[in-house]
Amino acid sequence: MESTPHAPSSPRSFHAILVTGGAGFIGSHVIRRLLQTHAELKVVNLDALTYAGNLANLADVESDPRYTFVKGDIRDAELVGSLFDTHRFDAVLHLAAESHVDRSIAYPLAFLETNILGTATLLNVAKQAWTERGCMDEALFYHVSTDEVYGSLGDEGLFSETTPYDPRSPYSASKASSDHVVRAYHHTYGLPVVISNCSNNYGSHQFPEKLIPLMIRNIVDQRPLPIYGEGINVRDWLWVEDHAAAIDAILTQGWVGDTYNIGGLNEWRNIDLVHKLIEIVDAHLGRAEGHSKSLITFVKDRAGHDMRYAIDASHLESRLGWTPSVTFEEGLTHTVEWYLNNQAWMEEVTSGDYQQYYEAHYANRG
Ligand code: NAD
Ligand code: DAU
Numbered sequence: 001m002e003s004t005p006h007a008p009s010s011p012r013s014f015h016a017i018l019v020t021g022g023a024g025f026i027g028s029h030v031i032r033r034l035l036q037t038h039a040e041l042k043v044v045n046l047d048a049l050t051y052a053g054n055l056a057n058l059a060d061v062e063s064d065p066r067y068t069f070v071k072g073d074i075r076d077a078e079l080v081g082s083l084f085d086t087h088r089f090d091a092v093l094h095l096a097a098e099s100h101v102d103r104s105i106a107y108p109l110a111f112l113e114t115n116i117l118g119t120a121t122l123l124n125v126a127k128q129a130w131t132e133r134g135c136m137d138e139a140l141f142y143h144v145s146t147d148e149v150y151g152s153l154g155d156e157g158l159f160s161e162t163t164p165y166d167p168r169s170p171y172s173a174s175k176a177s178s179d180h181v182v183r184a185y186h187h188t189y190g191l192p193v194v195i196s197n198c199s200n201n202y203g204s205h206q207f208p209e210k211l212i213p214l215m216i217r218n219i220v221d222q223r224p225l226p227i228y229g230e231g232i233n234v235r236d237w238l239w240v241e242d243h244a245a246a247i248d249a250i251l252t253q254g255w256v257g258d259t260y261n262i263g264g265l266n267e268w269r270n271i272d273l274v275h276k277l278i279e280i281v282d283a284h285l286g287r288a289e290g291h292s293k294s295l296i297t298f299v300k301d302r303a304g305h306d307m308r309y310a311i312d313a314s315h316l317e318s319r320l321g322w323t324p325s326v327t328f329e330e331g332l333t334h335t336v337e338w339y340l341n342n343q344a345w346m347e348e349v350t351s352g353d354y355q356q357y358y359e360a361h362y363a364n365r366g
Contacts, residue, residue, distance in 0.1 A: 005258035012140065012252050014091040016042040018083060020074050020122065021096030023053035025206045026144070026240055030093065033244040035061055042066050044087050046080070047096065048073045054349065055357045057205045062361065071358060074118035077125055084129040092126055093251060094119065095144045097175070100209050104171035105303050115174035116181065119143065123185045130191070141193045142251055143182045147236070147261065148172035149197060152306035159197075160312045161259045168304050186257055194254040196247065199263035199311045202331065203240030204338040208349060211235075212332075215274055216339045217346055219281040219292045229301035231271030234308040238264035239331035242324040249320045260320075263311020266328050271296075280336045 017034065021027040022045030034043055047053045049071055061067050068087075072079045074096045083089070096118060098104065098111045123141065130139045150159040151166030167176040185191040202212045218225050246262045254260065268276075278292045316322050326334070339346060348354040 005255040007255050008253060012091075014038070014041055014140075016044065016087045016089045017091040017093055018044050018046060018080075018087070018089045019093045019095065020046050021053075021094075023047040023049060023055050023057060023069075024095065024099070025052070025057075025203075026201055026243060027095045028054075028057035028205055029203065029240050029244045030095065030247055031058060031067070032061055033241070033248055035064055035066060037248055042068070042087065044068045044070060044083060044089070046070045046072055046074065046083065049355070049358055050098075051355075052099065052207050054205070054207075054354045055361065056345065056348065056354055069362065071362070075113065075121050077121050080122060080125045081129070084125055088133075089126075089129075090135065090139045091251065092122060092141045093144070093247070094122055094142065098171070101148075101169050101171045102209070102302060104169055104174070108170035111170050111174040112177075115171075116177045119178035120181050123181060123191065127185060127189050127191050136190060136192060139192055140251070140256070141182070141185075141191055142247070142254070143179065143193065143195045144247065145179050145195055145197045146172065146175050147197050147199045147263065147309050147311055148306065149176040149179055150309075153308040153310055155308070158310045158312035159261060161197075161261055161315055168306060192256045194250055194256060194258055194260070196250055196260045196262050196316075198243055198246070198261075199236040199238050199309055201240045201243050202237055203335050204342070205345070206240070208346065211270065211273070212277065212335065213339060213346075215277050216281060216336055217350070218295065219278055220285070220340070220343075222292065222295065224297040225274055225278075225292075225295045226297055226299040227271060227274060228299060228305060231274070231298065232269050232307075233305055234267050234269050234310070235273075236263045236310045237266050237268060237273070237328060238262065238324060239326050239335075242326065242331075245325065246316060246322045249322050250316070253320050255319065258319075260316040261311050261313050262316060262322075263313045264324050264328070265311070265313070266324075267308075267310050268328075276332065277336070280333055281340075284336060284340055
C-alpha cells in the first residue's frame with residue numbers, strides 16, 4: 001500500500017466535495033473560499049448543527065446552485081453513504097468536530113464519539129465508495145486537525161511535523177486519535193489522505209466561547225474579562241482566512257500522505273492579547289485609553305492547561321508556497337470591526353435565536 005508522500009502531477013481539480021462541519025467557524029470561511037476559487041466545484045456541506053453550527057454564517061452562499069446543505073451527523077454511515085451515491089464525491093474535506101477544550105473537560109465522551117468515531121465513519125464510507133468506483137487515484141480525503149496533538153511547549157522551540165504526539169486534553173486526545181485513524185486508512189488501505197495541524201484561529205463568525213470573540217463581546221458590554229490562571233499561557237494566532245487559503249492550497253497541491261503544520265509565527269501571552277483587544281475595541285468605541293482594563297478578572301485555571309503552542313510552518317511554505325497574508329494588527333482590527341458591525345449576529349448567537357435559522361430557511365424545502 002502507498003505510504004511515501006508524493007506530489008500530485010498537477011494541481012487537482014475536483015468535481016464534487018463533501019465538506020463536514022461547514023456551518024462552524026472555520027468551515028464557513030472555507031466553503032465561501034472554495035466557491036470563490038473553484039468555478040466548477042459542487043460543494044455539499046454536511047453539518048449536524050450542534051450549538052456551534054450556525055447557518056447564518058453561510059447566508060451569502062445559500063442560493064448558489066453549486067452549494068447544498070445537508071443537516072446530519074458524520075457518524076450516520078447510511079446518510080454519508082447515500083450522499084456519496086448521489087453526489088459521487090471525489091474529495092472529502094473533514095472539519096466537523098467538537099472543538100472547544102473547556103467543553104471537552106466537562107463532556108469528554110461527546111468529543112471521543114464525534115471526533116474519533118465520526119472521522120472513522122467518514123473514512124470507512126469513502127474507502128468503500130472509492131474502491132467500488134475504482135477512483136482512489138483521483139480522490140482525496142483531507143482531515144483538518146490541530147496543533148494541540150503535539151502537547152505543550154516550554155519557553156523555547158516550535159512544533160514541527162515530526163514532533164511526537166503528546167495530547168493532554170480530551171479534545172486534543174480525540175483529535176490525535178482521529179489523525180492516527182486517518183493515517184491508518186492510508187497505510188492499510190491506500191486511501192489518499194492529507195492532514196493539516198493548525199494553530200489558534202481568529203476572525204469573524206467565531207462562537208463567543210473562544211477567547212477572542214468572548215473578550216470582544218465582554219469589552220463591548222463592559223462585563224468581566226475572565227483570564228485563566230495568570231494569563232501567561234501562549235498561543236500562536238492565525239487569521240481564519242489565511243487558514244482557509246492554506247487549506248485550499250493543500251487540497252489542490254498537497255502531497256498525498258503528507259502532513260502540514262499551519263501557523264502564524266505570531267505568539268501572544270493571553271494577558272497581552274486581552275490588553276491589545278481592550279486597546280482596539282475601546283478606541284473604536286471612542287472610549288478613553290485603558291477604559292476597560294479594570295474588567296480583567298483572573299479566574300481559576302483550566303485543568304491541564306497547555307502552556308505554549310507555536311508552529312513551524314516552513315514545510316508548508318517551502319512545499320506549497322503558503323504564507324499568512326495579513327499582520328496580526330490588520331487581522332485583529334478587521335476582526336474587531338466585524339464584531340462591532342455585526343452585533344445582531346452576536347445577539348442571536350448569545351440568545352440562541354440562531355438555532356431557528358435552519359427551520360426558517362430550509363425546513364420547507366423538502
Ligand atoms: P466549530 O466548533 O466552530 O464548528 C464545528 C462544526 O462541526 C459545527 O458547525 C458543528 O455543528 C459541526 N459538528 C459537530 N459535531 C458534528 C457531527 N457529529 N456531525 C456533523 N457535524 C458536526 O469548530 P471550528 O473552530 O470551525 O473548527 C473546525 C475544525 O478545525 C475542527 O476539526 C477543529 O478541531 C479544527 N481546528 C480548529 C482550530 C481553531 O482555532 N478553531 C484550529 C485548528 C484546528
Ligand atoms: O491550537 C488550536 C486550538 O485552538 C484548536 O484546536 C481549538 O479548537 C481551539 O478552540 C483553540 O483552543 P484553545 O484552548 O487554545 O482556545 P481558547 O480560545 O479556548 O483559549 C485560548 C487561550 O485563552 C487558552 O490559553 C485559554 C485562555 N482562555 C480562554 C477562555 C475561553 C482564558 O484565559 N479565558 C477564557 O475565557
